Amino acid sequence: MRVRPSLTTRLTILFSLSSAGVLLGLGVLIWLAMDRHFADEDYAVLQDNIRLIQKIAAEGPPTSVPTRLAETLEHHAGFVAEVRTADGARLYASEGFDFGSVSDVVAKLPPDRNTFVWEHGGEEYRGMRASVEMPPTPGAPPGILRVVVGMDTQIHAHFMHAFRQSLAFYIALGALASGLLGWRAARRGLAPLRTMASRARAVTAHKLDERMPVDAVPVEMADLAATLNAMLERLQRDFRRLSEFSSDLAHELRTPLTNLMTQTHVVLSQPREAGKYRDVLISNAEELQRLSRMVSDMLYLAKMEHGITLPNAEPITVKDEVLALFDFYDALAEDKGVHLRMRGDGNIVGDRLMLRRALSNLLSNALRYTPARGSIDVEIASQPDTVTIAVENEGKEISPELLPSIFDRFFRADRSRARADSDSVGLGLSITQAIMAAHEGSIAAVSSDGKTCFTLTFPRLVK
Template sequence: MNRLSLRSRLALLFAACTAVVSLTAGILFNHASATHFVELDQQLLDTRLANLRSTLQGVETLDAFNDRKTHLIADLNHQPDLTLRIDSVEGLTWFDSTPPFSQARPEDTGLHTRHGDQAAYRIFSTTLQPDSAHSPRITLVLDITHHQHFLQRMQHLIWLTVGLSALATALLGAWATRSGLKPLHRMSKVAAGVSASSLTTRLPEEGMPRELAELTRTFNAMLARLDDGFQRLSAFSADIAHELRTPLSNLLTHTQVTLTRPRSLEDYREALAGNLEELQGMAQMVNDMLFLAKAEHGLLIPARERLKLEDEVDAVLEFFAPLAEDNRIELSRQGQATMNGDRTLLRRVLSNLLDNALRFTHPDGYVRIDLQASASGISLSVENKGAGIAPEALPRLFDRFYRADPARQESSEHAGLGLAITRSIIQAHGGSIGCESSEGVTRFRVELPR
């Protein structure tokens, strides 16, 4: 069955269901017909028994029977399908016209059926006079061969009907399923034509059956996600190649210039120190990319310890205080909150947000961190006064290697991965992060569970 097509399976199931229903109906009809014939035969035997009791009324001895025998034979001649046997109370047979095959026995009481190769009989045995202790026993044998022939023909007809119905249903089922599965064939053709260069293909939802409409929408949504993922992967490949090309070019150029002629030991030392700085930047970029890849695959599992966020914020603010003082930027923290989280990762989040805010805050500006705790969770916001962020840049702010202002030349230590790492850490803690900016005030808002 695993190798059969869906169309073949449905056709076979339709045929099997039709065969079962037809066979069940035929068996029930056959049983009902057989029961009906039994009832008719019982009524006929009861009627003829009443006539015989009237003819042989008062007969309890052989002499009395012989006096009525002529009338009995005359009655039997008018009923060729009925034979008779009469036995005395002592077991002597007074009269017997039954066929040998019927095997009528006086001890058999009630209605019985005997079957043979060529004939069948309904046998009914009872006393001739129920109210008399000396009444002889009478056995009526009715030939029902024509009934059995009818039932046999009906059984053959039932089997023929079952076979023809199953065959017709299988053929019609195959045609119906082929017509009904045409939308699936269209989906299969579309799926077969999907490749990295044709992810924009979509299945038409018009004309789809109701059962396949949801599957069509799900399939199109999957293609949209694949297209988005492929575009992001292509952009990421281009971005990382662009980001690595500059330090690699610097390393190559610096090394080639250094090797153009013999130099002093101090010159070589300075060249190696410059190369080391570039290599450290590249190593940091690679480590950040590995961190993001681990987070995206669900492998970033934060530790859970009870933290006072105000203490963690104060520690990070103390670290950045000299830089803020040099730029005449005021740092402040308001509120307090407690949560379960990873101290190292959360400090990295705070450091990334503070570093980002300090770099884009004008001199004599401010950076304010606000903590708020509620029954639903914890809200942390980092606000600074600066140039602001364009509205069209906000949706892509947390993308890897994205810079809100490409014209701003940053040092190699800022590769555009900080906010992407920040979002991955927040999501690993079960939270979310967003950004809003208007009139030069930029605010990053983090929502965390308690």
């Protein structure tokens, strides 16, 4: 497996390469500027010497020009010159220098260019050509001299070579120094990440209260720390809910299972009449039916909480659904002496079966806790953006401190109602809340003045 370099290593390499690149670029610019400066200086010297040659040619008779040029130019170190007449006759040339290679270079120059560079004996020269006019002689017109001058660049070459060595040394030194400083800066800059990683490693199923230090990290990492804290908060909350659900589920399942085992052991302890066996089997069947309903409700609730999209979204007339449920519960309501009443109308887009189950849960709870000769009122109200369904029943109020918990799984406002003949398993309101979340709606409850009201709020359109 290839070992991936750490972020600190990558940043250190990046700092070193960036510094080396900047220093190299700066060095190249300085080198080019110095080379250009030396070239300008050499060409300026060559131009001065050409003017000197022109002055010598203008001041004296033609016969004395070669002698005066030799006396004047041979004392200039590294300077060479060749002067020819218009017909090609050499008037003067620096002693010991072969101008054959210079003639080839000059012959190839374009007419508008007078400066050039050539090599001779392993050395580089900068040259310049010019035409110098000689004064007229008695009986002859003015003459033209062809002048070629050159300057040895050896001194500049030695300097540039030493500069390149110094530049390479300082680039390497600067890259090393920037790498070390970059490593230190990266280590210090990434220290908050190591702190966050250390705290993340401390998070376990039994220790979910660790949080990232939002205030102690740089601004660039604060958003990451806040996001991780929010994730840990959700995990802690969901883990707590799962733990509570597991505990509640074990508690709820223990009672019917204990009843089943107790009754079965008792009836099998000694021979009994057939009627006694039948009674025990009927009682066991009721407990098994309750267990089956509990498992079914748990599976439905899990499906609702993890499958947010609606299975079948369609336009629904809420009034028709409420009336259909009134017909279903009419016999039970009449048997208990409870009046069912409805007001208003509204239309939503949602899943018809899910809506019926939510309303059925509320109506069944209302029928369970409404006293004889009481009433259950369902009011439907349409607003521009929402449709509300309020189910209100008379009866014992729910304590204000219990209202925030009524939508928890297996919750019962009155634990004394958790009796064997009750068909409630404490999941109805949790399922209703999950249905409302799937419809992008909400559910709320109030209980006062001898009445309890549950309000479902639907958006008019659910996508």
